[in-house]
Amino acid sequence: MKNNVFTAADAEAHLRAGKSIKDLPKGIILTPSAKDLFRAGPTSLTAHTSTPAAAFAEPILPDYEFNWKPGSDPKSDAEIQAFFHSPAIVELKERMVDIGKRMWAREYTDGNGGNLTIRVGDNLVLCTPTLVSKGFMTVEQMCLVDLEGKQLAGKFKRTSECMTHLAIMKRQPKAKACCHAHPPHGTAFAVAGVQPPTCMIPEAEVFLGQIGLAEYRTPGSPANAEVVGNAAVDHMAVLMVNHGVITWGKDIEDAYWKMENVESYCKTVWVASQLNGGKLLTITGGQAKELIELRKTLGMDDKRSTWTECQLCDNAGFQPGTVCNIGDGKASANQSQTALDPEAERLVQVLTEQILTAMK
Numbered sequence: 603m604k605n606n607v608f609t610a611a612d613a614e615a616h617l618r619a620g621k622s623i624k625d626l627p628k629g630i631i632l633t634p635s636a637k638d639l640f641r642a643g644p645t646s647l648t649a650h651t652s653t654p655a656a657a658f659a660e661p662i663l664p665d666y667e668f669n670w671k672p673g674s675d676p677k678s679d680a681e682i683q684a685f686f687h688s689p690a691i692v693e694l695k696e697r698m699v700d701i702g703k704r705m706w707a708r709e710y711t712d713g714n715g716g717n718l719t720i721r722v723g724d725n726l727v728l729c730t731p732t733l734v735s736k737g738f739m740t741v742e743q744m745c746l747v748d749l750e751g752k753q754l755a756g757k758f759k760r761t762s763e764c765m766t767h768l769a770i771m772k773r774q775p776k777a778k779a780c781c782h783a784h785p786p787h788g789t790a791f792a793v794a795g796v797q798p799p800t801c802m803i804p805e806a807e808v809f810l811g812q813i814g815l816a817e818y819r820t821p822g823s824p825a826n827a828e829v830v831g832n833a834a835v836d837h838m839a840v841l842m843v844n845h846g847v848i849t850w851g852k853d854i855e856d857a858y859w860k861m862e863n864v865e866s867y868c869k870t871v872w873v874a875s876q877l878n879g880g881k882l883l884t885i886t887g888g889q890a891k892e893l894i895e896l897r898k899t900l901g902m903d904d905k906r907s908t909w910t911e912c913q914l915c916d917n918a919g920f921q922p923g924t925v926c927n928i929g930d931g932k933a934s935a936n937q938s939q940t941a942l943d944p945e946a947e948r949l950v951q952v953l954t955e956q957i958l959t960a961m962k
């Protein structure tokens with residue numbers, strides 16, 4: 603310190619010594635940067651003085667995927683218990699509790715509805731308990747089951763709906779976590795039996811792909827596991843008719859984000875359909891193709907990668923008039939069913955002619 607002027611370097615040394623601005627002698631003049639440092643406080647010092655090596659470290663990409671060595675599942679009761687209470691598994695349980703709170707706060711679940719699962723081994727899956735509000739779960743309530751749904755650990759009884767999650771994991775190895783909830787807008791589409799249209803919002807194309815639709819079966823039943831498991835092979839988000847929404851991802855955060863994506867997308871499409879006479883704008887098939895390519899670079903498959911540009915944005919089921927009439931027009935059962943086969947078209951023509959003749 604020179605001539606009673608207190609510089610940033612002086613302030614830093616002062617803060618590092620555990621002192622505050624109150625400890626300064628009277629009559630001191632603070633430079634502007636010294637004032638800034640005092641305002642930011644001692645917690646700012648680490649970043650302020652970080653070494654060049656730390657500054658150039660590889661940027662972090664958040665990743666919550668749980669990886670295990672194939673064939674390494676714990677076998678004995680004692681091994682399973684030790685695994686179930688290990689730090690890595692407790693961390694996942696904490697994440698499930700946290701996501702439960704987020705689902706409940708966003709009104710995606712009501713009563714004891716909704717459930718979460720995370721695959722943690724060849725034949726091991728963490729799951730949420732039955733009859734507990736997703737907003738008020740604790741780490742101690744989480745359960746461990748095998749892929750057949752047999753409970754292996756946990757004081758609380760596992761949810762019956764885990765059977766649907768397990769059916770998805772068995773059919774689609776990339777599904778390492780599932781999230782099920784009853785968000786109002788997504789569930790409304792499921793109750794109306796309306797498959798959400800495509801080509802309306804780019805992020806939905808990239809992160810969700812096409813949203814699937816699975817016929818109604820009794821929740822928790824083997825029949826429900828069958829239809830939803832089959833639909834989820836090609837769709838990371840599935841609307842369960844007259845029930846709710848189920849999503850999967852590489853980790854539980856990923857699966858939950860897809861739930862948010864579905865709900866937000868369905869809400870937006872619903873609101874937009876009240877505007878402009880219900881005539882919604884879409885991106886072009888070519889633009890959709892670019893998004894599907896982007897989706898693939900992020901490691902997500904898309905069954906639509908072989909579809910023609912015209913087929914990609916065929917939303918005839920949702921918005922009449924957008925039907926794809928070019929090419930073979932029958933790439934998928936999800937596509938428009940308005941294109942008649944030649945036999946039926948000929949029949950319509952014959953009948954029309956007969957009616958016209960009779961009228962004459």
Ligand SMILES: [Zn+2]
Pocket residue numbers: 715716763782783784821845846
């Ligand atoms: Zn449900």
